Every structure is written in structure tokens, then in C-alpha cells.
Amino acid sequence: MNTVATTPIDGQKPGTSGLRKKTRVFMQPHFLENFVQSIFDGIGGARGKTFVLGGDGRFFNKRAAQVILRMAAANGATHVIVGRDALLSTPAASHLIRLNKTDGGIIMSASHNPGGEDEDFGVKFNMANGGPAPEYVTNAMFERTRTIQEYHIVEAQNVDLSTVGDTELAGMKITVVDPVADYAALMETLFDFDAIRAMFAGGFRIQFDAMCAITGPYGQEILENRLGAAPGSVVHGTPLPDFGGMHPDPNPTWAHELMDTMNGPDAPDFGAASDGDGDRNMVVGPNIYVSPSDSLAVLAANAHLAKGYAAGLKGVARSMPTSAAVDRVAEKMGLACFETPTGWKFFGNLMDDGRVSLCGEESFGTGSDHVREKDGLWAILMWLNILAKRQMSVAEIMRDHWQSYGRNYYSRHDYEAVDSDIANTMMDDLRSKLDGLVGQTIQGHRVSEADDYAYHDPVDGSVSAQQGIRVLFDGGARFVIRLSGTGTSGATIRLYLESLETDPANFDQDPQDALRWIILAAEDIAGIRARTGKSGPDVTT
Structure with a gap:
């Protein structure tokens, strides 16, 4: 174990979703190490703790994972649970933190930003509740980056992260897990897979654009393997370090291939896309685009159709810039409705306190209290559950919603x-x-x-x-x-x-x-x- 002398590096103040910089900045000597050490110091140390580790597979993901593992071991961590090949969607990481009751997790992602050696990379810490670190914690990390004089790291060969199972690094246990399995099992508890499966068996067609990012394997396993969507329903399904040159932001501008398909002469019944780390979603029907604000309102009005929410919602929340469409649903249904700043950590407080079970942002993020992050594939499955139960098209559901709520x-x-x-x-x-x-x-x-x-x-x-x-x-x-x-x-x-x-x-x-x-x-x-x-x-x- 080595203690390496270092000096503070400017520009390491985390934002609402961790620290994001150009990849080459993270690749500079000591830059990643300084920030990771500041994470451990900012949370009171890593000694005796268990963490989750994974990322969206963008360029530098694998190398950064090895550095973080060696630093976790040198800082005295007991156990790290890591996704195979260092891959985990952000909502899956949140679930693993909660499922295994760990002390938090480190997620390597710049979300919807482009990936590649000349593009973006990011690192953030999620707390034991599975949600992003609150401001008082990120402030402590930032203050540490301004005074840091040394970091700790094990000198060792790379850990094999390609095979599921347990291994060890300098006395620290490393458990490599299938990045999809536990998340998929959670989805089965929330949604009526039998109803969705029957809808697909009846000829319902879907196109899910994973944008060469992390949700490709999740979509293939859940949509095609478990639910029976036709092979090839998931497009751009292989995560690539540069996202295949795509901008992995699921909106009509960047997911233009999906939009062209859905506005074409032989459009599938349902279209969807997710982003770099899997926490965002876009929903479209044939010749109809569903805005994220409208999507949140529709999910709130119909959540009771999914078995995980059959007892009703505790309340709903939206970020301040998000439209008030969900407010009108909440008022009609007698639900508490909260307006928060942008940033999922504000929703986390409300969910931990039992005040809300559904929340969303206009920036293509929707989720519930099943995890403490927004969750792109969860939102897509909720839409499929609603379509299967109501036996209506996307356009019909939207028109019916507007008739009821404006x-x-x-x-x-x-x-x-x-x-x-x-x-x-x-x-x-x-x-x-x-x-x-x-x-x-x-x-x-x-x-x-x-x-x-x-x-x-x-x-x-x-x-x-x-x-x-x-x-x-x-x-x-x-x-x-x-x-x-x-x-x-x-x-x-x-x-x-x-x-x-x-x-x-x-x-x-x-x-x-x-x-x-x-x-x-x-x-x-x-x-x-x-x-x-x-x-x-x-x-x-």
C-alpha cells in the first residue's frame, strides 16, 4: 500500500450529480486519485465500509474502476460490489446499494453527455439510501480537494472484473455481480409482466433505442428475453466507449433515428430511448411525442394499474421547471404534491420521509421510491404496463388525459x-x-x-x-x-x-x-x- 504525495487541483467542485469534466482532464496525473481520496475523506473515511462500484461503460470507465478499487483497499474498505466489466446503470447501482445495505457507492458516469477520449467523464458518490450525496457531503468533499496532501493506493495488478464471483485485493473482498439480474428481479415485483408479455404475444411492437449506452443489456434481458418483445426490438444495444459517436441524450434532437422511425409509415406501437447511464427516458408513439412533463402526469394518473403501486401513491413531486401537469392530477386525486429544485437528492429526502412515491423532472427523468435515482427503463416499463392494462394506443391515452386534466x-x-x-x-x-x-x-x-x-x-x-x-x-x-x-x-x-x-x-x-x-x-x-x-x-x- 502506497501513500502518494499530491497537491490540490483546481476545478474539483462536485455539482448536483458529482464531478464532470472532459475525459482527458480525469486522465491527468493525480486528478482522479485526488477526487476519489476526497470522496473517502469527505464521508468520514472508508475503513470497514462496503461500497458499490460501476459505471456506464464510457471511455476511461474500466481504468478508473481499477484505480478506485485499489484506493478503496488502501483506505481500508472491507468489501466492494462491482458490476461485471465495471458496468452498472445508475438506477441499478442505487438498487444494489439499497439491496445490500452498503455504505454507499461510486458511480462513473457523465449521464447524457457524449463519451470518448475527447468527450466527457464523471464520478459521483451515492449515499447509503442509494441517492446522490447531499450538499453538505459534496461540500465536505470539495473542501478536502482544496487541502489534500496525499492519497492512498494499493500497488497491484488489475482485478479481473469479467467473471461473476468473489475475489480479493489486499484483504478487501470484491464481489463481481451480473449488472442486470438484481435490477430485473426488482422490476418483476413492480409491474405486471404477464400482461405485458401477453400484449407482445398479441403482436404489439416496440423499438427501444439504447443509444449504444448502458441500458442495452438491460433492455435485451427484460424486454426481449423476459417479456417476449421481438428480437431486434432493442437497437444500438451494445454499450460502446464512445457511444458509437452518438450523443446519448434521449430527446427528439439526439434520438433522431427513433423519431424518424416513429414518424414513418410502418411505425411500431411504442418507441422509447434511454441515456448514457440509464436514468433518463423518452417515450413516443406513432406520430406522437410525449413530453417528460406529460409523461410524469400520465404515470401519476395510472400508477395504480401496476402491481407495485396498486395501493395508491403516497404523494408526487416535480422539479420547479417541470410543468404543472402532474399538479392537476394530484389535485384531482387528492395527493400531496411537492415542488423542488432541480436535482434528484431533493426527491430523495421526500421519499425517505415517506411523503412521495412518484417524482419526475422535465429533463427526461422519472422515477419512484423503488430506488433513489431517476430510472429510464422503469418509466418505460410503467408505460408498457399502462398500455397493456388500458388496451389503448399512446395517442389515445394522451388525448384521454388532456380531456380529463387539460x-x-x-x-x-x-x-x-x-x-x-x-x-x-x-x-x-x-x-x-x-x-x-x-x-x-x-x-x-x-x-x-x-x-x-x-x-x-x-x-x-x-x-x-x-x-x-x-x-x-x-x-x-x-x-x-x-x-x-x-x-x-x-x-x-x-x-x-x-x-x-x-x-x-x-x-x-x-x-x-x-x-x-x-x-x-x-x-x-x-x-x-x-x-x-x-x-x-x-x-x-
Whole structure:
């Protein structure tokens, strides 16, 4: 066991989902080691503890896993449970942490960001509840990165992670597990596999685009092997270090092959995609795209059809930028409904406290209290369960939902790789004018409220300030602007747009047309395009 002298390295402050950087940054001498040692120190040490380890298979995943194992052994960890070939989807890792009652886990992923030697890599720590480390823990890790003087590592050959079973490294037990088996078993307890299997046997067709990322093996085992979807229903199903050159973000822009298929002449009955680490999902039907906000609302309204939720939901939660469609479901069903900042850790508090059992974000993330992460394949299976039970098409389910609850037209516009100084100055200027906006008429609509959202956690009492600027209009329309923390280059400005329509005669509009006036109002107030020099968003969802 070696103790290696080191010095602090700038830029190791974890975000809402750990530390993400360009892969070559992580490959620099001491960079990964410094951060991993800071993780162990930040949680009070690794001695005597058990961890889960796995990642989404992107470039540097295997090498990083070996470093983390050698460091865990040198820091006195007792046991590490690792996915075969160092692979685990993020929700599967969360489940393994909870199933084995470990002290937490390290997940190697940059989620939906591109992979490869010249692209992105990430490392995050999940707590014993299976959820992302809260801010007080990530702050402790960050403070350690600023003072670190040494790290501990075992000098040893690489551990064979290709075979399921137990091995040992410097007195630390390593258990290599099938990355899919335990997760698939959990899904069988939550959903009516017999009903879904019968639907597939009756000719129902699906296309699931795994985007050359981690959920390929999960989709093949669950959808094709266990549920009987036709062979080949899972496309791009082999995880590749560079995701086959794809951008593994399941939205209409990046999952364009799936969108072309679903809008084509021989579209399957159901289409879906997941992201790099398996925690996000996109759902589409023939010639119909289901927004993540609408998907969350539909799942809330129909969750009782799945056996794991037959007793009803405890409550629901959504991130603040997510549309209020689920709020309308909760109100009608008499459910508690919570609005939180973006970041799954806020949902984790509510789930641990027994307040909610279903939650979601507009950024293609949906999940429940079965784990403490969003879960892409879980959401897809929930949709299949609903389709099997209701015997309706995706379009029919959506139309029926809007008839019952109204349609919340919704869209997100991303302005990517913006100069950070420009983005921060824009946000500061916008904050300074909030008080004067109320009562003004913009694009023919009166501003009713304007604020910088702050969240008071009802469980632990913590306050999270400056979580997004909100401008609301009479009638419930609104826009939200916040800076995203998931990119690795510059800043991403995210503009969220929403307007409620209750007249069924107006349910068939294109969302961008229905939101046109509020798009113009947001530009009048914030001047995103004028400030960035962009003619429009880089990604529209």
C-alpha cells in the first residue's frame, strides 16, 4: 500500500450529480486519485465500509474502476460490489446499494453527455439510501480537494472484473455481480409482466433505442428475453466507449433515428430511448411525442394499474421547471404534491420521509421510491404496463388525459456553450429587474409574479436559494430561466416555457406555436438571443 504525495487541483467542485469534466482532464496525473481520496475523506473515511462500484461503460470507465478499487483497499474498505466489466446503470447501482445495505457507492458516469477520449467523464458518490450525496457531503468533499496532501493506493495488478464471483485485493473482498439480474428481479415485483408479455404475444411492437449506452443489456434481458418483445426490438444495444459517436441524450434532437422511425409509415406501437447511464427516458408513439412533463402526469394518473403501486401513491413531486401537469392530477386525486429544485437528492429526502412515491423532472427523468435515482427503463416499463392494462394506443391515452386534466403546453430551449461571464451577467441583470416586472404587460399578457425561486426543504429544514428565475403571467402561463450544471464547456442557459390550455378544440397545436407569445415575452424580458448572439436555441425539447 502506497501513500502518494499530491497537491490540490483546481476545478474539483462536485455539482448536483458529482464531478464532470472532459475525459482527458480525469486522465491527468493525480486528478482522479485526488477526487476519489476526497470522496473517502469527505464521508468520514472508508475503513470497514462496503461500497458499490460501476459505471456506464464510457471511455476511461474500466481504468478508473481499477484505480478506485485499489484506493478503496488502501483506505481500508472491507468489501466492494462491482458490476461485471465495471458496468452498472445508475438506477441499478442505487438498487444494489439499497439491496445490500452498503455504505454507499461510486458511480462513473457523465449521464447524457457524449463519451470518448475527447468527450466527457464523471464520478459521483451515492449515499447509503442509494441517492446522490447531499450538499453538505459534496461540500465536505470539495473542501478536502482544496487541502489534500496525499492519497492512498494499493500497488497491484488489475482485478479481473469479467467473471461473476468473489475475489480479493489486499484483504478487501470484491464481489463481481451480473449488472442486470438484481435490477430485473426488482422490476418483476413492480409491474405486471404477464400482461405485458401477453400484449407482445398479441403482436404489439416496440423499438427501444439504447443509444449504444448502458441500458442495452438491460433492455435485451427484460424486454426481449423476459417479456417476449421481438428480437431486434432493442437497437444500438451494445454499450460502446464512445457511444458509437452518438450523443446519448434521449430527446427528439439526439434520438433522431427513433423519431424518424416513429414518424414513418410502418411505425411500431411504442418507441422509447434511454441515456448514457440509464436514468433518463423518452417515450413516443406513432406520430406522437410525449413530453417528460406529460409523461410524469400520465404515470401519476395510472400508477395504480401496476402491481407495485396498486395501493395508491403516497404523494408526487416535480422539479420547479417541470410543468404543472402532474399538479392537476394530484389535485384531482387528492395527493400531496411537492415542488423542488432541480436535482434528484431533493426527491430523495421526500421519499425517505415517506411523503412521495412518484417524482419526475422535465429533463427526461422519472422515477419512484423503488430506488433513489431517476430510472429510464422503469418509466418505460410503467408505460408498457399502462398500455397493456388500458388496451389503448399512446395517442389515445394522451388525448384521454388532456380531456380529463387539460393540456399543459410545454417546451425547453437550451442555449449551449455560452460564455460563462455572459450567462452570469444576464442572470444578475434579470434578478435586478424582478421587482419591477409585476404588473407590466408583455406581449399582451400581464405579469402576475416574478421571483428567484428558493426551496425550503420540509424534511431537513435546509434552504436552497437562487434555483431559477420565474416569471408568471395571468392565467398560469410562465417561463423559467436557470443555468444548468451538467455541461463541461461554458454555461448552458435553459429556458422553460409553459401555458395551460383547457379548451379541447385547442389540444392539437404544435407546442412551439402554442407557446409563441411567451417565447417572445421571455426574449423581451431576458434578451437571451441578443446577449448570446445566437439566433435560437441549440436544442429544443
